[in-house]
Amino acid sequence: MAGHAGVAARPPLRLALFGLPPALVEPVAMLAEILGWVVFEAPPGPAMLPPADLCLAMLPADAGAPLPPIAVWSPDKHLNEHISSHGLSILEQPPCIQHLEQLLQISADWP
Amino acid sequence: MMDAGQDAGFSQGFGSSDFGQAGPIPVVRIAPARPPDDTRINNLHGPGGPDPDGVVPDGMVPHGIVVEAIGAGRSGLDLLALQALAGQMRSGQFGVDPGGSEQAMTIARQVADMAQGLAALADRLVGQGSAVPAETIEVAEGDCVAFLESQFRIRRLRARHLPALSLGEPAWDILLDLAVAQYWRRETSVTSLCIAADVPSTTALRWINSMTREGLIVRRPCQRDGRRSFLAIAPETYQAMLAMAADSLRTEQRVRARYQRAA
Numbered sequence: 001m002a003g004h005a006g007v008a009a010r011p012p013l014r015l016a017l018f019g020l021p022p023a024l025v026e027p028v029a030m031l032a033e034i035l036g037w038v039v040f041e042a043p044p045g046p047a048m049l050p051p052a053d054l055c056l057a058m059l060p061a062d063a064g065a066p067l068p069p070i071a072v073w074s075p076d077k078h079l080n081e082h083i084s085s086h087g088l089s090i091l092e093q094p095p096c097i098q099h100l101e102q103l104l105q106i107s108a109d110w111p
Numbered sequence: 112m113m114d115a116g117q118d119a120g121f122s123q124g125f126g127s128s129d130f131g132q133a134g135p136i137p138v139v140r141i142a143p144a145r146p147p148d149d150t151r152i153n154n155l156h157g158p159g160g161p162d163p164d165g166v167v168p169d170g171m172v173p174h175g176i177v178v179e180a181i182g183a184g185r186s187g188l189d190l191l192a193l194q195a196l197a198g199q200m201r202s203g204q205f206g207v208d209p210g211g212s213e214q215a216m217t218i219a220r221q222v223a224d225m226a227q228g229l230a231a232l233a234d235r236l237v238g239q240g241s242a243v244p245a246e247t248i249e250v251a252e253g254d255c256v257a258f259l260e261s262q263f264r265i266r267r268l269r270a271r272h273l274p275a276l277s278l279g280e281p282a283w284d285i286l287l288d289l290a291v292a293q294y295w296r297r298e299t300s301v302t303s304l305c306i307a308a309d310v311p312s313t314t315a316l317r318w319i320n321s322m323t324r325e326g327l328i329v330r331r332p333c334q335r336d337g338r339r340s341f342l343a344i345a346p347e348t349y350q351a352m353l354a355m356a357a358d359s360l361r362t363e364q365r366v367r368a369r370y371q372r373a374a
Contacts (some may be wrong), residue, residue: 026312026313027312027316030313030316030317030319030320031316033320034301034319034320034323034330034342035301035330036330036338038338064219074283084164097301097302097305097312098302101300101301102258105339105340108339108340109339
């Protein structure tokens, strides 16, 4: 939706997904898009991406763990401490939609 | 038309996971007059997972909780007083100007909403204490069939008033939830909308995404913090829902009257 008249439109927030499996990319991307984020996908490992406000990537799996957790960090907005204070720097796997929405809202809150 | 109902691919494989799983509906048990621990709850999983102690902080009433009463008939709730309070708030008494600000109307509606919630709880308490269960109250066959025919006709009215909406139940549940939230000025998160859709979260997200693209749902900034956003029903969709509801009520009255004449 367009912003209100007289209010400068904020540039869309950018979410980068590193190597998430397709089954996980779809709901994460949909949730982010509903909240107004632009989503970029990238293969796992080091990659050059456009500037991103938030990154999600799968951690290497621990022995015995069915699925690795998801690491979260904010390269451009320096939100890491803020996100960690909410207990969202590492998301459980499979992630809870409520936690993801909370993460995206917290990240969008940051000026 | 939307294509959000195609569940065959992703949601089958992923819908069984915990992504967005709403979990069991939390239950608050309100204990009798002198409870040993009347603020304990069962199965309320907040963002941090289940609370090992299961204690609700003082003054907090989590949204969407089903209240289960124990000791029916001893609550002391005055249903008539609550309804009168709701009516007075709606009519602008207690110093609320009937033609006044939007904020005053919002507060009045929220208070009325709380009063209605308490009234519903009181109804439930009365129902549990009643000697005659609600299921045994006799209803005429004609009234039942009139209800069924009305439902059938109302489904057709949906398509007439909301042609952009496919007849998927999740989409309908989402619109109903958002229409009610619009009336009560509630802010609706994606998470709560997924719960309202009553389908796996991925399926719900797909519906919400499609409905947002169709313009049936809009993203709206939080009233307290403009940087956050919530979901709301689009104004034109809300008007279409109201028109459909009015048509439905008229249809239901006509059908019921016809069955009553035939009886």
